[in-house]
Amino acid sequence: xxxxxxxxxxxxxxxxxxxxxxxxxxxxxxxxxxxxxxxxxxxxxxxxxxxxxxxxxxxxxxxxxxxxxxxxxxxxxxxxxxxxxxxxxxxxxxxxxxxxxxxxxxxxxxxxxxxxxxxxxxxxxxxxxxxxxxxxxxxxxxxxxxxxxxxxxxxxxxxxxxxxxxxxxxxxxxxxxxxxxxxxxxxxxxxxxxxxxxxxxxxxxxxxxxxxxxxxxxxxxxxxxxxxxxxxxxxxxxxxxxxxxxxxxxxxxxxxxxxxxxxxxxxxxxxxxxxxxxxxxxxxxxxxxxxxxxxxxxxxxxxxxxxxxxxxxxxxxxxxxxxxxxxxxxxxxxxxxxxxxxxxxxxxxxxxxxxxxxxxxxxxxxxxxxxxxxxxxxxxxxxxxxxxxxxxxxxxxxxxxxxxxxxxxxxxxxxxxxxxxxxxxxxxxxxxxxxxxxxxxxxxxxxxxxxxxxxxxxxxxxxxxxxxxxxxxxxxxxxxxxxxxxxxxxxxxxxxxxxxxxxxxxxxxxxxxxxxxxxxxxxxxxxxxxxxxxxxxxxxxxxxxxxxxxxxxxxxxxxxxxxxxxxxxxxxxxxxxxxxxxxxxxxxxxxxxxxxx
Amino acid sequence: xxxxxxxxxxxxxxxxxxxxxxxxxxxxxxxxxxxxxxxxxxxxxxxxxxxxxxxxxxxxxxxxxxxxxxxxxxxxxxxxxxxxxxxxxxxxxxxxxxxxxxxxxxxxxxxxxxxxxxxxxxxxxxxxxxxxxxxxxxxxxxxxxxxxxxxxxxxxxxxxxxxxxxxxxxxxxxxxxxxxxxxxxxxxxxxxxxxxxxxxxxxxxxxxxxxxxxxxxxxxxxxxxxxxxxxxxxxxxxxxxxxxxxxxxxxxxxxxxxxxxxxxxxxxxxxxxxxxxxxxxxxxxxxxxxxxxxxxxxxxxxxxxxxxxxxxxxxxxxxxxxxxxxxxxxxxxxxxxxxxxxxxxxxxxxxxxxxxxxxxxxxxxxxxxxxxxxxxxxxxxxxxxxxx
Ligand SMILES: Cc1cc2nc3c(=O)[nH]c(=O)nc-3n(C[C@H](O)[C@H](O)[C@H](O)COP(=O)(O)O)c2cc1C
Ligand code: SF4
Ligand code: SF4
Ligand code: SF4
Ligand code: SF4
Ligand code: FES
Numbered sequence: 001x002x003x004x005x006x007x008x009x010x011x012x013x014x015x016x017x018x019x020x021x022x023x024x025x026x027x028x029x030x031x032x033x034x035x036x037x038x039x040x041x042x043x044x045x046x047x048x049x050x051x052x053x054x055x056x057x058x059x060x061x062x063x064x065x066x067x068x069x070x071x072x073x074x075x076x077x078x079x080x081x082x083x084x085x086x087x088x089x090x091x092x093x094x095x096x097x098x099x100x101x102x103x104x105x106x107x108x109x110x111x112x113x114x115x116x117x118x119x120x121x122x123x124x125x126x127x128x129x130x131x132x133x134x135x136x137x138x139x140x141x142x143x144x145x146x147x148x149x150x151x152x153x154x155x156x157x158x159x160x161x162x163x164x165x166x167x168x169x170x171x172x173x174x175x176x177x178x179x180x181x182x183x184x185x186x187x188x189x190x191x192x193x194x195x196x197x198x199x200x201x202x203x204x205x206x207x208x209x210x211x212x213x214x215x216x217x218x219x220x221x222x223x224x225x226x227x228x229x230x231x232x233x234x235x236x237x238x239x240x241x242x243x244x245x246x247x248x249x250x251x252x253x254x255x256x257x258x259x260x261x262x263x264x265x266x267x268x269x270x271x272x273x274x275x276x277x278x279x280x281x282x283x284x285x286x287x288x289x290x291x292x293x294x295x296x297x298x299x300x301x302x303x304x305x306x307x308x309x310x311x312x313x314x315x316x317x318x319x320x321x322x323x324x325x326x327x328x329x330x331x332x333x334x335x336x337x338x339x340x341x342x343x344x345x346x347x348x349x350x351x352x353x354x355x356x357x358x359x360x361x362x363x364x365x366x367x368x369x370x371x372x373x374x375x376x377x378x379x380x381x382x383x384x385x386x387x388x389x390x391x392x393x394x395x396x397x398x399x400x401x402x403x404x405x406x407x408x409x410x411x412x413x414x415x416x417x418x419x420x421x422x423x424x425x426x427x428x429x430x431x432x433x434x435x436x437x438x439x440x441x442x443x444x445x446x447x448x449x450x451x452x453x454x455x456x457x458x459x460x461x462x463x464x465x466x467x468x469x470x471x472x473x474x475x476x477x478x479x480x481x482x483x484x485x486x487x488x489x490x491x492x493x494x495x496x497x498x499x500x501x502x503x504x505x506x507x508x509x510x511x512x513x514x515x516x517x518x519x520x521x522x523x524x525x526x527x528x529x530x531x532x533x534x535x536x537x538x539x540x541x542x543x544x545x546x547x548x549x550x551x552x553x554x555x556x557x558x559x560x561x562x563x564x565x566x567x568x569x570x571x572x573x574x575x576x577x578x579x580x581x582x583x584x585x586x587x588x589x590x591x592x593x594x595x596x597x
Numbered sequence: 598x599x600x601x602x603x604x605x606x607x608x609x610x611x612x613x614x615x616x617x618x619x620x621x622x623x624x625x626x627x628x629x630x631x632x633x634x635x636x637x638x639x640x641x642x643x644x645x646x647x648x649x650x651x652x653x654x655x656x657x658x659x660x661x662x663x664x665x666x667x668x669x670x671x672x673x674x675x676x677x678x679x680x681x682x683x684x685x686x687x688x689x690x691x692x693x694x695x696x697x698x699x700x701x702x703x704x705x706x707x708x709x710x711x712x713x714x715x716x717x718x719x720x721x722x723x724x725x726x727x728x729x730x731x732x733x734x735x736x737x738x739x740x741x742x743x744x745x746x747x748x749x750x751x752x753x754x755x756x757x758x759x760x761x762x763x764x765x766x767x768x769x770x771x772x773x774x775x776x777x778x779x780x781x782x783x784x785x786x787x788x789x790x791x792x793x794x795x796x797x798x799x800x801x802x803x804x805x806x807x808x809x810x811x812x813x814x815x816x817x818x819x820x821x822x823x824x825x826x827x828x829x830x831x832x833x834x835x836x837x838x839x840x841x842x843x844x845x846x847x848x849x850x851x852x853x854x855x856x857x858x859x860x861x862x863x864x865x866x867x868x869x870x871x872x873x874x875x876x877x878x879x880x881x882x883x884x885x886x887x888x889x890x891x892x893x894x895x896x897x898x899x900x901x902x903x904x905x906x907x908x909x910x911x912x913x914x915x916x917x918x919x920x921x922x923x924x925x926x927x928x929x930x931x932x933x934x935x936x937x938x939x940x941x942x943x944x945x946x947x948x949x950x951x952x953x954x955x956x957x958x959x960x961x962x963x964x965x966x967x968x969x970x971x972x973x974x975x976x977x978x979x980x981x982x983x984x985x
Contacts (some may be wrong), residue, residue, distance in 0.1 A: 047774040048918040050959045051830060061966065063959045067774040082958070086921075089955040091925035126948060127928045173918070176752060178927045180917025272957060280617065 199368030199531015256412020274422030314522025324593030339387030392532025696797025922965025
């Protein structure tokens, strides 16, 4: 059934839209922007901030444009005197509950509340300041996220994000009236509840109430210390996101400029997480094939299948809380960040003739959960904390600004060696489905000696923003040593965003679906939509970033992890073989079951 | 404006000759459309406060095609100064249930719920056994409709219909965006008729006596009678059923203590009528509407304190989700305190009135929208008392 059309007038201009369209979207069609705060295109409608109110001829109250569908004959004014007064009041009220300290606020210049206050030229002294009696607290115990209630405007974007997109529900609305606020279970600090540190609430918070814990000053300190050798690794998704925080439009690939910027910031060696992403593929691919052999040939009932990926630390903490019984299914591979960290203070230090204690390893991640991951007690296999500081894409952009580097005009430079080589397979780790695609490119070839049977190596069924994706790959004409896989159909599933992960894992748990291999990324879109990526984010931006990732992949000569020359050398010179003794020591880990609340 | 003299009525609590079984039998012999036509014709409007025409509400819900539909009796009764629904449920529960069953028959719903104020727990045992008895009677009559009890937990906002649905669904009681209205998407997002306890009893009685009998009472816009909860400075606090359209002066003559300075009509969110306007106002939709709360204040009362109490109540009982109401209530409260203490000039009251006006049009639900009623009427009529 086709949708009905509705005719209305906005600011006296007639417009025809589909039934069900909101006044907000109808106005957008006519290029009228209506201000919003609680609205976010990723989330369900809340209609609680009331800053989007408009006047409807004949109606007593002002409808909220974000929450009101159009109706036939509506006559809307988006900028009447009544509307402007009401909006100004709303902004002034929000500010009266708000500790306004823009000059020292982390979100200064990137805050939706500040923008609106500026736009409406509000008077902060009209109403009385309510902040002093509120007893606001700041929770900065988490290594990933700071929650500052004095900056919160109660738009509930975080709550909806954590519940709808992530199925975690670490944040909820508590109390009513003047005491209403956003809180965790029993007001516990964020690090001691089910929070996965994914940072999606951070990328959806319009103000400075939820921000990443930043380590910029600590990183400047180590850079400035001549005694230390500071290596930096950059995750796949940073190179396609960073530009957005430096005034470029979404979808710009800035790999070369990012490398030169990092060098100018003073890092001693600029290296690539992509290198260990390739390494992950070899370890994880081998682990999968080993598990399949144990289960199919040796009939080992202890071997857990499907195997899930483990490179998303938000996902790891999620499964530790929600499905502790499924932890044996999680690949024991560390994430690329942590593989890199463990090698930086061992292999790399040896090769460069450095003392491990003089090597500081920094990573630039699209992710806030990586900050938490670096602090996990399991992540000290080099004898030191393997990764010392984790910065988000946004923090890197801030450092580049602080250093006065004009990013757009930087030359394109190349990563240093060693641990700077990568393949296209590693780059696509940044997009949902990318690990699966990379793993298939390698595993298929290991088993059959031939390239995956997809045109140009592009495994399209695993790509795109659909929440849960499935793919099947028939394995034929295998090499003799993989005879047990002859004719087998490898069954794979992919989920991104923890709400989708839950849908998928519930099916796995109940036995409704059975797979061999599952890729899960905690963030919608995969790391490209990570909690450490530039703000704002929405599906349009995710699509642009995704396109850039696949362009980067196609642009590279080497597109399969097992062909990365530095990875090959690493096995020859240091590790021996995938899943070998040294790998186990440095590259693999274990997990901990956690409480459900 | 027609206005009515004081007249006590006995429809709601009338028990004599009121066999609900007989009323139901009569209803079941007629078509749902006829029942609804009668309800529309009677002019009955909701007694919970908002005053929406009951027959239309039923008609809209009937016209929805969903398989599951619900009837909900709103017995949350949280409005300060209202205590009539409890009395009705204690004295004539069968008439309430019958109203629900009639509504169920009219819109083709199979389930009804009474959402009752948590503080009324003491009624539980008795009420439950009466419900069981009634459900049995319906079964015997072959009407596929069952009633069950649901308990509120003390938040005033859960009396607001959409917050009530959220609460019944096990969620935080926060009002929803409208549209969609309950007639389209109410409890469990199914078409739902939600009516106040008293409205449902009138539905029963209209089906007993006919719409014409009901129409004989009241005025053109305010048909019938209504139960009032009278409190404050009165020698006769209590519950009275009166004809609608009564002039406020008539009311004061009957219930005041001779020194009445103001009457707050419609609870904390209602309108404050000062002595000088008693003659100009009638109690009804063409004048001052009310869900039944009538608070009388004599000259010993400080209207500042009265307003202060109301604002404290709203600052506490706002659900807190929307900005104008959550913060606006706090500002109005702190604002009159500041003026009282001389920290802000008297002219600040005008800024606050302008704020209250924005709250009225920009708040998400009836709570925030109604705060301006007491605020503006008390500030306008008792400005000196608030300042000095
Ligand atoms: C804040 C607030 C509280 C309310 N509390 C009640 C209540 O306790 N009981 C009630 O019947 N209606 C209450 N209402 C009105 C209901 O939303 C709804 O309009 C009413 O139940 C409809 O029934 P009626 O048409 O029979 O009046 C309240 C409304 C608001 C905005
Ligand atoms: S949250 Fe926004 S408005 Fe508030 S202090 Fe920070 S930048 Fe300023
Ligand atoms: S970081 Fe992720 S899991 Fe934690 S509160 Fe935010 S959205 Fe929820
Ligand atoms: S923490 Fe941020 S997203 Fe959450 S309610 Fe407050 S302002 Fe909104
Ligand atoms: S007006 Fe008040 S009670 Fe109603 S939704 Fe807004 S905050 Fe909640
Ligand atoms: S943006 Fe519409 S109410 Fe918040």
